[in-house]
Amino acid sequence: GENVEQHPSxxxxxxxxxxxxxxxxxxxxxxxxxxxxQELGKRPQLxxxxxxxxxxxxxxxxxxxLNKTAKxxxxxxxxxxxxxxxxxxxxxxxxxxxxxxxxxxGTTLSVSS
Amino acid sequence: GAVVSQHPSRVICKSGTxxxxxxxxxxxxxxxxxxxRQFPKKSLMLMATSNEGSKATYExxxxxxxxxxxxxxxxxxxxxxxxxxxEDSSFYICSARARGSPLHFGNGTRLTVT
Numbered sequence: 001g002e003n004v005e006q007h008p009s010x011x012x013x014x015x016x017x018x019x020x021x022x023x024x025x026x027x028x029x030x031x032x033x034x035x036x037x038q039e040l041g042k043r044p045q046l047x048x049x050x051x052x053x054x055x056x057x058x059x060x061x062x063x064x065x066l067n068k069t070a071k072x073x074x075x076x077x078x079x080x081x082x083x084x085x086x087x088x089x090x091x092x093x094x095x096x097x098x099x100x101x102x103x104x105x106g107t108t109l110s111v112s113s
Numbered sequence: 114g115a116v117v118s119q120h121p122s123r124v125i126c127k128s129g130t131x132x133x134x135x136x137x138x139x140x141x142x143x144x145x146x147x148x149x150r151q152f153p154k155k156s157l158m159l160m161a162t163s164n165e166g167s168k169a170t171y172e173x174x175x176x177x178x179x180x181x182x183x184x185x186x187x188x189x190x191x192x193x194x195x196x197x198x199x200e201d202s203s204f205y206i207c208s209a210r211a212r213g214s215p216l217h218f219g220n221g222t223r224l225t226v227t
Contacts, residue, residue: 034215043206043218044157089156093216098145098162101208101216105156
């Protein structure tokens with residue numbers, strides 16, 4: 001089955017700096033890679049996703065890159081703000097019916113002002 | 114957009130009792146729903162895949178007799194924690210996906226077993 005590794009587990013940055021979180025996956029059949037932001041006690045919220053036919057996707061301050069050959073994908077947050085502080089999870093899955101999302105262990109991002 | 118409703122949001126029960134958690138897809142049909150468990154400061158761990166009209170598929174290490182899953186209709190899956198113990202205290206989250214859409218999560222259920 002799929003295995004997703006995520007690094008770092010914690011990340012502290014100053015407001016305005018960039019933050020990068022990296023993930024690797026094991027199953028070459030995986031072709032959908034979402035990123036979730038989770039605030040304490042709340043459900044994960046999808047912030048951006050990428051499919052394997054695309055190498056990069058950007059949405060305002062957030063971007064995701066995918067290297068299918070190397071089986072790794074990364075989340076980039078630019079101009080970080082204190083409200084970006086949360087736990088971020090990467091995940092991977094395939095299009096096969098009934099295939100669940102497998103999550104990385106999460107990264108706790110702290111943005112200090 | 115697709116919405117997944119989960120109920121209850123919080124439940125406190127005594128050891129030895131059973132607790133049922135409901136997960137509903139409100140505006141789409143979900144032949145498959147997924148149940149995750151999340152311990153404090155940990156990731157979401159897949160417990161089982163709930164299949165409408167058939168038995169759930171459990172992940173390794175998850176006791177199927179303890180965590181009963183029923184997916185009786187295309188819009189409802191239930192997770193029953195039987196004979197709950199304090200170590201079952203956790204955050205349980207269901208999810209479902211409409212065809213061609215990203216996975217949508219319920220709001221989660223915070224279970225506390227005393």
